[in-house]
Amino acid sequence: MHVLILGGTTEGRRLAAELAGDPALRVTSSLAGRVAEPRLPAGEVRIGGFGGPAGLAAWLRAQHVDALIDATHPFAGTISRNAAEAAAEVHVPLLGLRRPSWVPVDGDDWHPVDSLDAAAAALPALGERVFLTTGRQGLAAFAHLDLWFLARSVDAPEPPLPARTEVLLDRGPFDLDGERAVLREHRIDVLVTKDSGGAATAPKLEAARELGLPVVVVRRPQPPAGVPTAPDVAAAVAWLDARRG
The missing domain is CATH 3.40.50 (Rossmann fold)
Structure with missing residues (x-):
């Protein structure tokens, strides 16, 4: 099973580390390439854009991706929209891994x-x-x-x-x-x-x-409509486990 993680975040690296030791999975992390010396996750890594939703859809097909997890920064709105459009086009299950927002407390x-x-x-x-x-x-x-x-x-x-x-x-x-x-x-x-x-x-x-x-x-931009989300790595792993029966 080939899993593509759109990463560049702490959660993306933790998820890749969690999945990389599973021999039944091929794990690829994609980084945007905006940081000169990124922290590289476990597993396969590609750096750079895909060329919009059409390019991402073509990559998903060519690499036989079975599940797509968007673990990008909450403000990476463009790639999240591209991921939703590409996943829908090629019928690949998509999950958004989104850390919860901060909440003000007394004194803020x-x-x-x-x-x-x-x-x-x-x-x-x-x-x-x-x-x-x-x-x-x-x-x-x-x-x-x-x-x-x-x-x-x-x-x-x-x-x-x-x-x-x-x-x-x-x-x-x-x-x-x-x-x-x-x-x-x-x-x-x-x-x-x-x-x-x-x-x-x-x-x-x-x-x-x-x-x-x-x-x-x-405030964060609104995520793509209709995309399920997980608040942490454990929930993302559970979602993936359900996809592989």
């Missing part, structure tokens, strides 16, 4: 928005020194703002950037002590994040709560 000062542009519009009323943790793509949405930014990403972002930007190259998981230190050292007064979910980058939310900082949270 969250400001939910629907886009990076909306996040940028909210910032001037909230603070002047911004910790921007939305990744290296999309920073152009903030380029017009006369605020100070600390932008954290795995790889260096490309222009346009805000005029006053310090780049912090780092890769999660992050711990609470480290996030406290970043906020204090850089005198951050507002945090911007996408609702990525999961534990790897959640400590920044706790650190912001402790310091009483507002947090602008970009």
